[in-house]
Amino acid sequence: MQPMVSKLTPQSRSDFLDRIRVVLTILVILHHTAIMYGAEGGWYLRYKADSTLSGALLTLFCAVNQSFFMGMFFLLAGYFTPRSFDTKGTQKFVFDRVLRLGLPILVFGFLLGPLSIALAETPAAFNVPSFWWYLLSKPTFNIGPLWFAYALLIFSAVYVVLRQVLRPFTWQIPLTSLRHSNIMLMLLMWGLGSFLLRLWVPTGQERGLLQIGYFSSYILLFSIGCAAAKTRLLEQIEKKLALPWAWISLLTIPSLFIYAAMSGAFKGVPFELHGGWSWPVVFYAFWEPFVACGIILSLLWRSRVSTAPWKMWNRLAPLTYAAFIVHAPIVVGLGTWMTSWQQYSLAMFVLVGASSVTASFVLASFLVKLPGARKIL
Structure with a gap:
């Protein structure tokens, strides 16, 4: 079988990756909104789903998201890391990473994280501003969604060390590696890594502010992104490579819920997916990569x-990082404000989700105009 590659044309520019980042950022906001209205997962504010069907649909949405969206963020981050390192040099690269990742972590952790907590959990004896001030004065640190920046900071530090230690060696994936057999091998490594990590730290539990159980895909995809940079591999994906895996993803998605139903999970029979030695854990660990692969490709x-991308993509693309940073208190605030309609889970997911996406990008459009903000956001 011939490798599935093509020559780049002048139109094959990497700005399409920025459009993907917009999509992923929107999915992050909707993901957290879905958890708020009844999907499985952790979030500042949670309401019970109004029916089993609503909870199942929102959980399915989140499960599919979880399989690929943060991993794809790491893939894209890894893809631009070697280029940034080679352009800036070690010292400037390190300074840039600390500034663009470290400062938002501190701002969210000590300011926006406590605000999200205050919006969700203000006791009767306080109002939101006074409880927020109480949390700030303690002080309270809550990393929230900025765990991604924290993990990326760690990955970047490891990358710098490896570049210094292994210099002049660089790992790169050749174009000829774009084969179905190689992709299958990668997915098996991904699934096995997930299963083994979850024996140590089940999903939903943290070690050092990170949910280690999901890091098999994050480490693997960041590494692949770094190795794919020199050959611009992500800009070579063609229909004949992507389409078969897209069908595999579509067929794989319902399999987890079919398995759960056959096991009696919807009738109260334990169906543990988070970690440990059990067949459902194994199934879920391999379900994720086979769902994710087709979506990513x-x-x-x-x-x-x-051929004619929506012009709004170009306006939204520079706002994605800022929107990601500020979305948590917006989602929680809207959820709290509309608490009297919480019993309409799916409708509120759509309404609050769309409103949160809009508000996050609007606020981001103002933040990026602040003096010095462009160096960070």
Whole structure:
């Protein structure tokens, strides 16, 4: 079988990756909104789903998201890391990473994280501003969604060390490696890594502010992104490579819920997915990569070959990081404000989700105009 690659044309520019980042950022905001209205997962504010069906649909949405969206963020981050390092040099690269990742962690951790807690959990004896001030005065640190920046800071530090230690060696994936057999091998490594990590730290539990149980995909995809940079591999994905995996993803998605139903999970029979020695844990560990692969490849292919992308993408792309940083208190605030309608889970997911996406990007558009903000956001 011939490798599935193509020559880059002048139209095959990497700005399509920015459009993917917009999509992923929107999914992050909707993901947390879904958890708020009844999906499985952790979030500042949670309401019970109004029915088993609503809870199942929101959980399915989150499970599919979880399989790929943060991993794809790490893939894209890894893809631009070697280019940034080579352009800036070690010292400037390190300074840039600390500034762009470390400062938002501190701002969210000591300011926006406590605000999200105050919006969700203000006791009767306080109002939101007074309880927020109480949390600030303690002080309270809450990393929230900025765990991503924290993990990326760690990955970047490891990358710098490896570049210094292994110099002049660089790992790169050749274009000829774009084969179904190699992708299958990667997915098996991903699934096995997830299963083994979850024996140590089940999903939903943290070690050092990070949910280690999901890091098999994050480490693997960041590494692949770094190795794919020199050959611009992400800009070579074609339909004949992506489409078969897209079908595999579609067929794999319902399998977890079919397995759960056959095991009696919807009738109260224990169906543990988080970690440990059990077949459901094994199934879930391999379910994720086989769902994620087709989605990731399809996004890379379809976004690149789009002939007339929506002009709004170019306006939203520079706002993604700022929108990601500020979305938590917005989602929680809207959820608290609309608490009297919490019993309409799916409708509120749509309404609050759309409102949160809009508000996050609008606020981001003002933040990036602040003096010096462009160096960070």
